[in-house]
Amino acid sequence: MAERRTAARPPHSSASAQLEQIGFRLRVAREERGMTISSVAEFTGLTKGFISQVERGLASASVTSLAAICDALTMPMGRLFDPPRVFVSRRSERGPAMLMGNGVADEILTPPGQSNVQVIETVVEPGGGFEPEPYRLPVDREFVVVLAGVLEMRIEAEEFLLEEGDSMSFDARHAHIWRNPSETERARVLWVLTSHA
Template sequence: MGRAGARLREFRTQRRLSLTEVAARAEVTKGFLSLAERGMTNVSVPVLMRICDAVGIGIGDLFEYPTAPIVRSGAGAPLEMGGHDVREELLTPKSERHVQVMHTVMRPGGGSGGAYRLDATTIFVYVLKGALSITVDGQTTLLDTGDSMTFGATQLHDWHNPTDGEAEVLWTIAPPVGAEDFSAALRGS
């Protein structure tokens, strides 16, 4: 939450919102929000989305983007979208208006930390390595290496690595979350 926390604080102070006000709106404690803004705690995806909503921004407003259309291996923009024991990077530049591709590496048990929805149309996930347990609208599916799944972005979904080894996936979201016209994220449940 280092970069994302600092950006959250920047947006909150620009809007002249107090820690107490945002914490109450996001249904978190003031202390937790302070820790999140200072990058000193992990935040689940749904909680981060509630905080963004309370500040009046979309989760995509926290993203950093690659500056060029060619992204070399390991050179994507670090992505802090919440979750636990995950390392993510954004592979598509902000100028891309049709799709957004994210690369996620999860340690054993790592994942979203809860269910959420995105303000987009479609999510496609492809498992590059390991396995992914994904629950969409209450139905859980186990995807192994080479498996993929497509579902509606507004469907309530959460995901995690159910294995004892590292898992690696590619997410494709259409249209992009965080593009100027699509930056609002829906509330997590």
């Protein structure tokens, strides 16, 4: 009697998306740790080809295999299944924020729920800014880019004149002040504050 063959059905699209997400997260975790597929294969006893297929979302791994790969990557297995953390901030839902300075209008662009980064857009009127008293921020790094106009920055004893398109980054715990030196033109500035914790 002839053996009846059936064509393999392609995985359901949501299952396929789940496989791709798991594979993507495994690949990112491996690359972040500077590991090769060969080193993961050696640690887990799985073949390089199988691990490569899992990373590309082309193969489904058993719970045991996933646990072994996660163990090799020192990564909790639950992280493979966490929904992506996406935060959205709609312009229509944001209001102005008066954070600091004179002749300054701030708008916090960071969506709620973000704790390790803050993005602020500031419009600085001619002669406006934050001076004369220097300030420090309890964050690790401060990045600033001038979107329009000019901005004069003083960090500790050093002065910098930033023009449109210029950017700089510095340790936000250093005392600093800033102002728009123009007598006629507004400055528009984007600040990014980051913390590792």
